[in-house]
Amino acid sequence: MSLSITLTVNAVPRTIALDDPRVTLLDLLRERLDLTGTKKGCDRGQCGACTVLVDGRRVNSCLALAVSHDGAEVLTIEGLAEGETPHPVQAAFIEHDAFQCGFCTPGQIMSAVGLIREGQAGDDPERVREGMSGNLCRCGAYQGITEAVLQAQRRLAEPEQEQAA
Amino acid sequence: MNRFDYIRPATVAEAVAAAAVPGSAYLAAGTNLLDLMKGGVMRPARLVDLARVPGLDAIEALPDGGLRIGARVRNADLAYDPGFARRFPAVAEALLSGASAQLRNAATVGGNLLQRTRCAYFYDPASACNKREPGAGCDAREGENRLHAVLGWSEQCIATHPSDFCVPLVALGAVVEIEGQAGRREVPLEEFHRLPGTTPERESVLAPGELVVAVRLPGEAAGFAGHARYVKLRERTSYAFAVVSAAACLRLEDGAIAEARLALGGVAAKPWRVPAAEAVLQGARPGAEAFRQAAEAALAEAQPSGENGFKIELARRILVRALTLAAAGTPERLPALPASPLASHSGVSLHG
Ligand SMILES: Cc1cc2nc3c(=O)[nH]c(=O)nc-3n(C[C@H](O)[C@H](O)[C@H](O)COP(=O)(O)OP(=O)(O)OC[C@H]3O[C@@H](n4cnc5c(N)ncnc54)[C@H](O)[C@@H]3O)c2cc1C
Ligand code: SF4
Ligand code: FES
Ligand code: FES
Numbered sequence: 001m002s003l004s005i006t007l008t009v010n011a012v013p014r015t016i017a018l019d020d021p022r023v024t025l026l027d028l029l030r031e032r033l034d035l036t037g038t039k040k041g042c043d044r045g046q047c048g049a050c051t052v053l054v055d056g057r058r059v060n061s062c063l064a065l066a067v068s069h070d071g072a073e074v075l076t077i078e079g080l081a082e083g084e085t086p087h088p089v090q091a092a093f094i095e096h097d098a099f100q101c102g103f104c105t106p107g108q109i110m111s112a113v114g115l116i117r118e119g120q121a122g123d124d125p126e127r128v129r130e131g132m133s134g135n136l137c138r139c140g141a142y143q144g145i146t147e148a149v150l151q152a153q154r155r156l157a158e159p160e161q162e163q164a165a
Numbered sequence: 166m167n168r169f170d171y172i173r174p175a176t177v178a179e180a181v182a183a184a185a186v187p188g189s190a191y192l193a194a195g196t197n198l199l200d201l202m203k204g205g206v207m208r209p210a211r212l213v214d215l216a217r218v219p220g221l222d223a224i225e226a227l228p229d230g231g232l233r234i235g236a237r238v239r240n241a242d243l244a245y246d247p248g249f250a251r252r253f254p255a256v257a258e259a260l261l262s263g264a265s266a267q268l269r270n271a272a273t274v275g276g277n278l279l280q281r282t283r284c285a286y287f288y289d290p291a292s293a294c295n296k297r298e299p300g301a302g303c304d305a306r307e308g309e310n311r312l313h314a315v316l317g318w319s320e321q322c323i324a325t326h327p328s329d330f331c332v333p334l335v336a337l338g339a340v341v342e343i344e345g346q347a348g349r350r351e352v353p354l355e356e357f358h359r360l361p362g363t364t365p366e367r368e369s370v371l372a373p374g375e376l377v378v379a380v381r382l383p384g385e386a387a388g389f390a391g392h393a394r395y396v397k398l399r400e401r402t403s404y405a406f407a408v409v410s411a412a413a414c415l416r417l418e419d420g421a422i423a424e425a426r427l428a429l430g431g432v433a434a435k436p437w438r439v440p441a442a443e444a445v446l447q448g449a450r451p452g453a454e455a456f457r458q459a460a461e462a463a464l465a466e467a468q469p470s471g472e473n474g475f476k477i478e479l480a481r482r483i484l485v486r487a488l489t490l491a492a493a494g495t496p497e498r499l500p501a502l503p504a505s506p507l508a509s510h511s512g513v514s515l516h517g
Contacts, residue, residue: 020168021169021171043203044203045196045264059268059270059271060268060271064195064271065192065199065212069216111266111267115266118241118245118266120245124501130403130502131266133266134265134267134404
């Protein structure tokens, strides 16, 4: 059986031959596609460092089998910025000092993008904290992370409000 | 992780035929299975991927007002389905109290039912575990067993079933639809998981190769929507399994309890419905006294299986808490911290 899969990674279609079905989406991104922005923390679903968007939804790439995601669209931290312009969530993380060592940051940012798309948290910091609880930060930058997510969400909502007005 | 053959069936019939081969396991999202395979706890020779099997991902309204939920529906999609959350709020609350947003976006209904225990010795291939290796012994008996079972356990195994979702489901009389090579059958969720007895490796009534295709909630279960809550005590605020949990669903008539549906989580190898406690409440006025009596009845048979006697009183109190919140009425919107006993009713910030 052929284990060739196609994935659209950061808007680039790719055909990937897998010699082994054991490869996780995380290892595929890091080891085969050289997209090392996505981090491996626990490799067991417990830290969120490996968070990416698959078909627009945030998931843990360490507990996803690559071969099972044939045809999927994957967005990683490398695909977020528009050229040299950081994504509003990236900009807000910088503005709010929402990291220290930075190891958890790509996962935090991808998770925040997913959370904002889900649209369930509103402007309630408690709901943002709960919605971000799948991303651990060993440096304890949680305060800045919550502020950054809330600000990015407001900025992303602004153009829509202007259109509506 | 062991090497395995990867099979991607295109129909339910193909899936069931493929999985009938010994050594096969179904792959749903893999959030539990891959974790266990990475640790060498499960070593299936063949993975039968459900990703492309049609007919498993619908949420369908039934003529009796009930709902049929396909086995591959994602936990998050179900919890946020407006029709579902309105009619079965305690189930939505339980779903949203489980794992993390990322895991709920992936995890499926079938995988949630069939997830394995979180007993640390089961997870550690260097430890003795009757569930992993029948006859090997049980290191949990003399080990770290604070979080183990207080109901329905045996000398051979004291593990608990970790699902939140299953707790309100069992209270509300959910039914599991199963497809096997011999055709389709149905089993009430209450009879779906098995107690360990002398065969802790057999965790459900599924025969090898049988597939869960859907879970059904009967229409009458929506009659509890106005007074239905799930409460889950964790060792941290979020992203943790239950120490103990309780689902309480009430139907009130003229200020009295016409019918109660109650179940406990984190206490046994299955979601634990408590009919004796339901009977105590029938016809009673909601209030502290009746709730405490119900909690006494619910835990009457409980026995510590190690250093976990505290869970018995904790379970009583969590059940009383769930009943108190249910009697007060299902909130318009789930609190910011779903199912948290620390959350205020209105979902106001805990942190000042
Ligand atoms: C860090 C972490 C925290 C978690 N916290 C919680 C929590 O607080 N509460 C909670 O309830 N859960 C929690 N979970 C568990 C999570 O809910 C399960 O991992 C998930 O529900 C499994 O679903 P899946 O689709 O990924 O199943 P898989 O991992 O793909 O499968 C799990 C098992 O079910 C079998 N299976 C799957 N689908 C079917 C089917 N249709 N028919 C027959 N067999 C099938 C598989 O063969 C496998 O044995 C947590 C998990 C992690 C990793
Ligand atoms: S309690 Fe059950 S799962 Fe845990 S070690 Fe004992 S036999 Fe294994
Ligand atoms: S690396 Fe995936 S959750 Fe930790
Ligand atoms: S910034 Fe160091 S782990 Fe989060």
